Amino acid sequence: MRDSPASDAESPAGFGIRVGRLRRDRGFSVARPTVLGNPFKIGVDGDRDEVIRKYRAWFKVAVVEDARVRNAVERLVTEAKRHDITLLCHCAPQACHAEVIAEEVRRRVA
16 A cells, blocks of 8 residues: 555646545545546455556546546636645545546646
């Protein structure tokens, strides 16, 4: 288990986008069962790194083809342009699919 490498990175606009722990921090849940939740489960679909890799591939397609995913990401981008945001999941501070979402939000804020 490793710590989240992108947990406190700042977006180019100067606002921070971090990954936090659900039920401990305040922010935007990206855990299951939200539209941005990882459909791949540790154990069933692979180890932590593998389910994050699978999520990355799924997310890359879904953010283009699924309006619900695209809209959820756009809402996060809008918020990230205004102030710091924290993406919340049960995994944090371990490696988490929320890092994939944070990368996309940072890219779009730039």
